[in-house]
Amino acid sequence: xxxxxxxxxxDMTYQKALGIPRGEIECGLTFLGxxxxxxxxxxxxxxxxxxxxxxxxxxxxxxxDNVLTAISVAKQxxxxxxxxxxxxxxxxxxxxxxxxxxxxTNKEMNQKATNMPENQxxxxxxxxxxxVAITGKAFKQICDLREVNPYxxxxxxxKAKVFARMGPDDKAALVENI
Numbered sequence: 001x002x003x004x005x006x007x008x009x010x011d012m013t014y015q016k017a018l019g020i021p022r023g024e025i026e027c028g029l030t031f032l033g034x035x036x037x038x039x040x041x042x043x044x045x046x047x048x049x050x051x052x053x054x055x056x057x058x059x060x061x062x063x064x065d066n067v068l069t070a071i072s073v074a075k076q077x078x079x080x081x082x083x084x085x086x087x088x089x090x091x092x093x094x095x096x097x098x099x100x101x102x103x104x105t106n107k108e109m110n111q112k113a114t115n116m117p118e119n120q121x122x123x124x125x126x127x128x129x130x131x132v133a134i135t136g137k138a139f140k141q142i143c144d145l146r147e148v149n150p151y152x153x154x155x156x157x158x159k160a161k162v163f164a165r166m167g168p169d170d171k172a173a174l175v176e177n178i
Contacts (some may be wrong), residue, residue, distance in 0.1 A: 004034065006032055041076055046076070050078065053078070059079050060163065061073070061074050061163065063162075063163070063164055064167065066165065067090070069164075070163075080161055084130055085109060086131045087109070087122060087123055088104070089102055089133070091138050109123075109130075132156065132159045133163075134156060136164070137165065139156075139163060139170055139173070140170065
């Protein structure tokens with residue numbers, strides 16, 4: 001969903017308009033409406049993924065999409081088992097510094113991740129009752145932590161099925177670490 005708005009600008013060139021601070025441009029707007037887009041799965045997608053899984057080929061999603069969108073799509077095509085809790089790694093602010101933050105779809109599990117050192121995992125690798133998703137920023141953070149605790153990177157790469165908000169460089173680093 002995208003919000004659409006307009007604002008008349010003084011007579012100027014495109015280059016000059018690019019130099020205006022974002023805060024000045026994004027105030028005093030007139031709301032025009034919302035643009036709602038839907039990108040449905042292709043009919044054959046779930047079947048292809050099921051065939052890969054039957055052949056014991058690990059299926060993961062690496063996308064530039066929002067992590068919640070990616071998790072939803074992964075559930076629709078059975079990359080993620082929708083009956084399982086999902087641990088999500090992202091980057092947030094903890095005690096005033098940027099840090100790796102884990103959240104679960106299970107509120108009781110979230111208690112376990114509170115105030116946990118970022119070089120540890122909130123779940124046991126052997127736990128088959130959970131799924132793992134990660135954002136590109138969190139993936140970079142985990143790669144940066146590899147010297148402190150290489151287990152975190154290898155475990156996340158082995159367990160995660162959704163890698164969202166991943167740029168081209170992030171995807172290349174993921175392939176190198178799989």
